[in-house]
Amino acid sequence: xxxxxxxxxxxxxxxxxxxxxxxxxxxxxxxxxxxxxxxxxxxxxxxxxxxxxxxxxxxxxxxxxxxxxxxxxxxxxxxxxxxxxxxxxxxxxxxxxxxxxxxxxxxxxxxxxxxxxxxxxxxxxxxxxxxxxxxxxxxxxxxxxxxxxxxxxxxxxxxxxxxxxxxxxxxxxxxxxxxxxxxxxxxxxxxxxxxxxxxxxxxxxxxxxxxxxxxxxxxxxxxxxxxxxxxxxxxxxxxxxxxxxxxxxxxxxxxxxxxxxxxxxxxxxxxxxxxxxxxxxxxxxxxxxxxxxxxxxxxxxxxxxxxxxxxxxxxxxxxxxxxxxxxxxxxxxxxxxxxxxxxxxxxxxxxxxxxxxx
Amino acid sequence: xxxxxxxxxxxxxxxxxxxxxxxxxxxxxxxxxxxxxxxxxxxxxxxxxxxxxxxxxxxxxxxxxxxxxxxxxxxxxxxxxxxxxxxxxxxxxxxxxxxxxxxxxxxxxxxxxxxxxxxxxxxxxxxxxxxxxxxxxxxxxxxxxxxxxxxxxxxxxxxxxxxxxxxxxxxxxxxxxxxxxxxxxxxxxxxxxxxxxxxxxxxxxxxxxxxxxxxxxxxxxxxxxxxxxxxxxxxxxxxxxxxxxxxxxxxxxxxxxxxxxxxxxxxxxxxxxxxxxxxxxxxxxxxxxxxxxxxxxxxxxxxxxxxxxxxxxxxxxxxxxxxxxxxxxxxxxxxxxxxxxxxxxxxxxxxxxxxxxx
Numbered sequence: 001x002x003x004x005x006x007x008x009x010x011x012x013x014x015x016x017x018x019x020x021x022x023x024x025x026x027x028x029x030x031x032x033x034x035x036x037x038x039x040x041x042x043x044x045x046x047x048x049x050x051x052x053x054x055x056x057x058x059x060x061x062x063x064x065x066x067x068x069x070x071x072x073x074x075x076x077x078x079x080x081x082x083x084x085x086x087x088x089x090x091x092x093x094x095x096x097x098x099x100x101x102x103x104x105x106x107x108x109x110x111x112x113x114x115x116x117x118x119x120x121x122x123x124x125x126x127x128x129x130x131x132x133x134x135x136x137x138x139x140x141x142x143x144x145x146x147x148x149x150x151x152x153x154x155x156x157x158x159x160x161x162x163x164x165x166x167x168x169x170x171x172x173x174x175x176x177x178x179x180x181x182x183x184x185x186x187x188x189x190x191x192x193x194x195x196x197x198x199x200x201x202x203x204x205x206x207x208x209x210x211x212x213x214x215x216x217x218x219x220x221x222x223x224x225x226x227x228x229x230x231x232x233x234x235x236x237x238x239x240x241x242x243x244x245x246x247x248x249x250x251x252x253x254x255x256x257x258x259x260x261x262x263x264x265x266x267x268x269x270x271x272x273x274x275x276x277x278x279x280x281x282x283x284x285x286x287x288x289x290x291x292x293x294x295x296x297x298x299x300x301x302x303x304x305x306x307x308x309x310x311x312x313x314x315x316x317x318x319x320x321x322x323x324x325x326x327x328x329x330x331x332x333x334x335x336x337x338x339x340x341x342x343x344x345x346x347x348x349x350x351x352x353x354x355x356x357x358x
Numbered sequence: 359x360x361x362x363x364x365x366x367x368x369x370x371x372x373x374x375x376x377x378x379x380x381x382x383x384x385x386x387x388x389x390x391x392x393x394x395x396x397x398x399x400x401x402x403x404x405x406x407x408x409x410x411x412x413x414x415x416x417x418x419x420x421x422x423x424x425x426x427x428x429x430x431x432x433x434x435x436x437x438x439x440x441x442x443x444x445x446x447x448x449x450x451x452x453x454x455x456x457x458x459x460x461x462x463x464x465x466x467x468x469x470x471x472x473x474x475x476x477x478x479x480x481x482x483x484x485x486x487x488x489x490x491x492x493x494x495x496x497x498x499x500x501x502x503x504x505x506x507x508x509x510x511x512x513x514x515x516x517x518x519x520x521x522x523x524x525x526x527x528x529x530x531x532x533x534x535x536x537x538x539x540x541x542x543x544x545x546x547x548x549x550x551x552x553x554x555x556x557x558x559x560x561x562x563x564x565x566x567x568x569x570x571x572x573x574x575x576x577x578x579x580x581x582x583x584x585x586x587x588x589x590x591x592x593x594x595x596x597x598x599x600x601x602x603x604x605x606x607x608x609x610x611x612x613x614x615x616x617x618x619x620x621x622x623x624x625x626x627x628x629x630x631x632x633x634x635x636x637x638x639x640x641x642x643x644x645x646x647x648x649x650x651x652x653x654x655x656x657x658x659x660x661x662x663x664x665x666x667x668x669x670x671x672x673x674x675x676x677x678x679x680x681x682x683x684x685x686x687x688x689x690x691x692x693x694x695x696x697x698x699x700x701x702x703x704x705x706x707x708x709x710x711x712x713x714x715x716x
Contacts, residue, residue, distance in 0.1 A: 321681035
């Protein structure tokens with residue numbers, strides 16, 4: 001008996017990070033999960049972790065979730081639609097439009113197919129990195145095609161809700177544009193910036209600003225070649241605009257005494273300000289709703305806990321927290337974000353208790 | 359009587375964030391500090407905060423620290439060198455080469471001048487944001503010119519050490535190249551990326567990757583126009599390379615089926631990997647020396663403190679910590695970085711205590 005919304009058996013094809021994580025979460029709810037993978041070792045591993053049982057030849061799945069790499073997703077979805085004529089099939093690939101086109105080209109039954117994309121992941125891949133919790137609170141994009149049946153959409157919505165993520169309906173093209181904007185273009189911009197550091201001198205002056213900007217540049221090239229290749233049209237259209245603005249600011253910097261140069265530089269930074277304000281913060285609010293304070297702590301076990309215990313005693317909820325690097329110093333800098341109306345109290349009360357602010 | 363290294367009076371010109379912070383730190387050590395500013399109100403405010411006393415007409419400062427905006431730094435430094443023929447003069451502007459050229463053009467005594475740049479700051483400016491602690495553990499670049507006397511270098515080194523920062527000696531050009539690389543170019547790259555979000559749809563899918571990449575795009579345009587304008591040569595030279603690589607990857611994405619396109623994309627991401635590895639982490643170590651784990655906590659006061667208290671009980675030191683946004687969910691994701699050899703113990707012991715990992 002399942003306590004989840006999905007009724008019937010769920011077949012997961014591809015027992016990597018995402019497939020295993022979905023299996024773990026559904027199994028916890030009591031849903032019947034069967035696992036398939038081109039590698040029998042992956043199936044055994046995911047099964048050992050508790051993500052489901054190996055698929056059998058007589059399975060009658062109600063829902064099939066294809067969790068294979070982007071470049072083989074369309075082929076596997078089409079094969080599953082053909083092999084299980086009563087099942088609804090979805091996939092979790094991070095591009096949607098080109099995969100839909102490929103599936104359509106095979107003549108597959110598109111009424112039973114609905115693409116989806118859980119906006120979740122971890123830096124490490126593989127079944128052994130799977131966790132039931134990675135989808136909680138994350139958006140789960142449901143990208144139906146014009147032929148998708150209402151039953152198919154409902155099934156994937158139930159899957160998203162069972163995994164405690166938030167269903168977001170978009171067309172495949174809307175999805176691909178959105179992820180180009182919030183994920184694919186940032187990846188390239190960050191990688192290109194990090195590349196400047198190779199063989200460069202002066203990197204020892206790096207502060208938190210550079211570190212944040214290039215953090216995602218540490219991502220896996222193999223996966224990103226597939227993602228970027230499959231969403232190239234949307235990515236190029238945004239990069240073209242980026243490149244145009246970049247060339248404009250380069251021209252301005254090449255001759256700062258020219259009329260209009262300083263205005264161009266000013267506008268570039270000011271537009272960045274406006275762009276950042278578009279990003280929803282925690283609880284759907286804007287980042288700028290919080291006030292930030294930086295507290296200094298000694299770099300030894302228990303100090304951060306002591307700070308947060310005292311903040312709890314003061315009765316203030318920390319909305320966001322970041323422990324900053326402090327190169328070469330036996331000290332940590334803790335950035336606390338709190339609601340503006342409690343900021344002064346936080347600072348005063350902590351100072352009375354002997355905490356120092358940076 | 360001072361407990362600091364600097365002997366004699368220190369005159370601070372410009373009672374904004376940096377000037378006030380230096381004054382506060384030196385006053386704490388018992389060093390005599392006098393304050394000057396084009397605005398008498400700023401002097402009174404900084405003085406009220408305890409950063410020093412208003413400058414008098416008979417002051418005989420041993421060291422003068424010019425803490426005014428970049429575009430007036432050269433003029434003020436030259437005036438101070440002329441007005442105080444026995445004093446050593448430094449400044450704290452975030453560009454060094456063009457300012458040195460401007461000072462040299464006035465015929466000022468360069469033996470007594472040494473440029474410097476403390477790599478510290480806060481998001482808010484002004485005397486009221488001043489803190490004695492902002493320099494602790496940060497690099498303090500000392501950018502001597504060919505005529506700078508050994509005594510002048512020693513005086514600024516003592517200043518840096520009195521403020522508990524780490525002196526780093528570089529030529530003005532080396533400095534300007536380094537800050538272009540680790541600060542000025544990242545600023546523009548981030549601002550240009552954030553600009554893409556203006557009026558765009560799909561921003562609600564934004565995750566931590568985008569947030570990190572555009573965080574510094576919230577910086578002050580007025581200050582950045584000055585910084586970028588004064589260091590344009592170094593910034594342009596790096597942006598030209600960036601633009602070349604960007605155009606190459608755009609070409610590859612425009613036709614991914616062309617021979618070599620996928621290799622170009624792969625190389626872009628792989629070079630980003632290599633670049634990130636150049637950045638020194640906490641305690642001078644590499645970021646990759648730490649293992650990351652993400653723990654889920656309920657979003658209510660005291661939960662983070664409870665987690666960290668328990669980690670303290672387990673006896674593990676947290677090297678880095680970040681509280682992630684989790685849009686729409688009453689839950690927080692805490693990323694912990696620890697030394698790899700204690701990672702398994704951290705996870706096992708916390709799981710035994712009922713904590714969930716994402």
